[in-house]
Amino acid sequence: MEGLKDLKIALAQMKVVPGRPDLNADYMIGEISSASKRGVDILIFPELCVPGYLIADKFEDADFIRDVEFFNRQIIDSMPANLVVIFGTVITSAGKGEDGRQRMHNTAIIAQGGNQLGCVVKTLQPHYRYFDDDKHLFSARKIAEEEGCKVKDLLKIYNLKTAAGEIPVGISICEDLWKDDYALNPAATLVEKGAKLLIAISASPWGWQKNRKRHQVVKKLAQENNVPIIYVNNTGCQNNGDNIINFDGASTIYDNSGNIIHEVESYFTGIQDVVLGNLKPIPERLPDDTKELYLGIRTAMKEMLDMLPEKNRQIVIGLSGGIDSAVVAALSVDILGPEKVHLFNIPYEYSSQQTKKMAGQIASRLGVGLQIAPLQEIVDLKAQQRNVNKETLAHQNIQARTRMDILATEAQKIGGVFTCNANKVEIAFGYGTIDGDMRGWLVPLGDLVKREVRQIAQHINTNVFNKEIIPQECIDQIPSAELVKNQKDPFDYGYPTKRGYHDEWIRAVTEFRWNPEKFLEIYLENKLESELKLEPETLARLFPAPKDFIDDLERCWRLFNNSFFKRVQAPPIIVASRRAFGRDLEESILPVHYTQRYLKLRRQTYV
Numbered sequence: 001m002e003g004l005k006d007l008k009i010a011l012a013q014m015k016v017v018p019g020r021p022d023l024n025a026d027y028m029i030g031e032i033s034s035a036s037k038r039g040v041d042i043l044i045f046p047e048l049c050v051p052g053y054l055i056a057d058k059f060e061d062a063d064f065i066r067d068v069e070f071f072n073r074q075i076i077d078s079m080p081a082n083l084v085v086i087f088g089t090v091i092t093s094a095g096k097g098e099d100g101r102q103r104m105h106n107t108a109i110i111a112q113g114g115n116q117l118g119c120v121v122k123t124l125q126p127h128y129r130y131f132d133d134d135k136h137l138f139s140a141r142k143i144a145e146e147e148g149c150k151v152k153d154l155l156k157i158y159n160l161k162t163a164a165g166e167i168p169v170g171i172s173i174c175e176d177l178w179k180d181d182y183a184l185n186p187a188a189t190l191v192e193k194g195a196k197l198l199i200a201i202s203a204s205p206w207g208w209q210k211n212r213k214r215h216q217v218v219k220k221l222a223q224e225n226n227v228p229i230i231y232v233n234n235t236g237c238q239n240n241g242d243n244i245i246n247f248d249g250a251s252t253i254y255d256n257s258g259n260i261i262h263e264v265e266s267y268f269t270g271i272q273d274v275v276l277g278n279l280k281p282i283p284e285r286l287p288d289d290t291k292e293l294y295l296g297i298r299t300a301m302k303e304m305l306d307m308l309p310e311k312n313r314q315i316v317i318g319l320s321g322g323i324d325s326a327v328v329a330a331l332s333v334d335i336l337g338p339e340k341v342h343l344f345n346i347p348y349e350y351s352s353q354q355t356k357k358m359a360g361q362i363a364s365r366l367g368v369g370l371q372i373a374p375l376q377e378i379v380d381l382k383a384q385q386r387n388v389n390k391e392t393l394a395h396q397n398i399q400a401r402t403r404m405d406i407l408a409t410e411a412q413k414i415g416g417v418f419t420c421n422a423n424k425v426e427i428a429f430g431y432g433t434i435d436g437d438m439r440g441w442l443v444p445l446g447d448l449v450k451r452e453v454r455q456i457a458q459h460i461n462t463n464v465f466n467k468e469i470i471p472q473e474c475i476d477q478i479p480s481a482e483l484v485k486n487q488k489d490p491f492d493y494g495y496p497t498k499r500g501y502h503d504e505w506i507r508a509v510t511e512f513r514w515n516p517e518k519f520l521e522i523y524l525e526n527k528l529e530s531e532l533k534l535e536p537e538t539l540a541r542l543f544p545a546p547k548d549f550i551d552d553l554e555r556c557w558r559l560f561n562n563s564f565f566k567r568v569q570a571p572p573i574i575v576a577s578r579r580a581f582g583r584d585l586e587e588s589i590l591p592v593h594y595t596q597r598y599l600k601l602r603r604q605t606y607v
Contacts, residue, residue: 004197004228005277006164011038011262013249015236015269016203018052019064025050028087029078032269036080040273041162047088047174047203048106050075054238054245059136060101065092066332072109081113086171089199090121090137097138108171108201110158115310118158122173123151123186130575141184143205170195174202177231178217178602191225198225202233206248206266206296206575209289219258227253228276235269237303242582244442244574246300253279260284264294267299281562290459293452293576300574301444302335308606314416318407318437319343319370321355322479324421326362326460326470327453328444332419332459338367344410346403348375350482358474365469373406375399396483396584400436408439417441420571424449425491427570427581428506430555430563431481438570446573449503450479450493492542494535501542504532505556510585511578516557517598523549524605546605554594560579561592 012031017023028045035043045051049067058064072089079085090104097103106122123140125133125338133139144151160167170190173461177200179185187198200451204214214231222229235249238427252264253274259281262274305313315332332341338605343366345359363370379398388394404418411418420440424447432438443454457470494500508514508531523546543549564587572582579585594602 010043012045021071045087050089053203076111124175172200198229206246222258316411316418321359400433429559447576
């Protein structure tokens with residue numbers, strides 16, 4: 001930190017409004033004026049904070065991009081002489097991009113006193129999960145390839161003139177820090193060229209426990225290059241239509257040794273001024289995984305509600321007495337208050353007295369009236385008209401569709417929205433009804449397995465409301481759709497807090513791309529319980545013989561593959577894990593396939 005001790009930095013952890021460069025620019029111009037009056041030397045805004053990041057094919061709207069460049073100029077013109085500002089935006093350049101349209105770049109603009117000092121083009125562009133930057137944006141790596149030079153020849157140091165003296169600064173954009181995944185290391189090149197400070201602007205989405213990985217990567221980068229790093233991220237939610245993607249900020253300053261010397265609180269929106277010389281390493285925060293998960297889901301759900309006109313911010317929820325709907329109801333009351341949450345219990349003859357009682361308890365403890373809307377007359381009439389027998393799948397689906405029709409009608413009556421309360425396991429296995437419980441405005445829990453839903457339920461009781469809102473009996477019960485007599489979900493969710501086999505099955509398939517061959521191979525090596533972090537004897541309890549394990553494995557594989565047609569029609573899902581259904585996990589409608597090695601192992605084992 002030598003030579004930087006008097007440098008005053010402002011970290012602008014702003015809430016970016018995607019697709020509204022006018023609003024973003026107005027906010028930035030106001031903060032620029034304020035920072036100048038406070039004697040800030042360098043004000044840093046996040047990546048793509050003018051247009052937004054996840055704006056999909058809006059990048060192909062030439063008039064919109066022209067508007068972005070107009071606001072870029074307005075922002076630059078607003079800058080006083082005593083302040084350096086770094087901000088992320090999109091710019092155009094001569095030539096065409098690989099889509100045949102106007103060439104565009106994801107850039108960091110450096111400006112002072114109404115003049116642009118430089119422009120850094122992002123080098124490493126992500127092309128995985130829901131990121132598709134190369135579709136529209138032309139990277140420095142592509143520029144180097146086109147011009148026949150090396151990427152490092154394009155990377156520049158900026159000697160920024162500040163009240164603390166002239167500072168040689170290297171500027172990176174988000175992915176440029178994650179050098180372990182690429183052949184290039186832009187940050188190291190900037191240090192080789194003389195940078196005494198690295199500034200990284202970012203639009204890095206939240207994912208459960210992701211900041212731990214980021215701290216590891218950046219700490220190692222700072223240590224290897226003996227340079228302090230300032231990382232500035234945005235807040236707010238953006239989306240791709242299928243997934244709600246949450247940005248948590250958590251902007252951080254690291255010293256030369258990779259120690260965290262300043263960290264902005266997650267989801268804080270605003271500006272924080274820091275003088276580098278006053279900072280010392282701060283104690284590492286003990287992670288609270290459940291709190292982080294709850295806060296991530298809550299923040300995204302609130303952001304989605306805030307996008308609605310105020311009069312429409314009302315939620316209708318079918319409260320069955322099960323854990324999923326109980327958690328969604330408590331989340332909604334925590335966000336909106338009880339007066340804007342409308343709870344309906346919609347019983348049929350298969351609904352147990354136990355679940356009806358728990359629904360009443362939950363509603364009462366939340367301070368919300370519970371409206372009872374019996375299904376019997378409507379369902380029986382529909383079944384009679386269509387000649388559908390009870391306790392058939394068709395009859396179950398009539399119940400599910402009728403329930404959702406009631407909820408949709410009630411939501412429309414008040415101008416509100418209704419939720420889909422499915423969890424990740426149900427979505428994965430298609431354990432829901434199209435136009436029934438797979439419908440709604442949002443799937444708040446759609447990226448959480450049952451164990452994680454239970455974790456959140458306990459957190460709601462202990463830390464959110466500080467009393468038992470969701471009865472322990474509800475948390476511990478064996479789940480049931482209650483669409484036929486004595487029905488129980490055909491999956492192992494664990495009990496009450498232990499990991500469930502089918503929970504972990506889904507995590508392995510979606511997050512780590514396991515297939516039947518992988519499962520069977522590890523099972524035969526007697527390592528599957530440890531790999532999935534299951535309690536000892538879980539597999540022996542569920543599958544007394546290898547044949548039973550294989551039968552269930554193939555049942556699950558068929559359900560998973562054959563349920564894509566339901567998933568593709570599901571409402572938007574909040575991303576929490578390493579891979580969520582939606583455009584985060586790209587799927588096609590494909591037949592069920594087993595590898596040749598799997599079939600060989602099966603023949604040797606299936607007895």
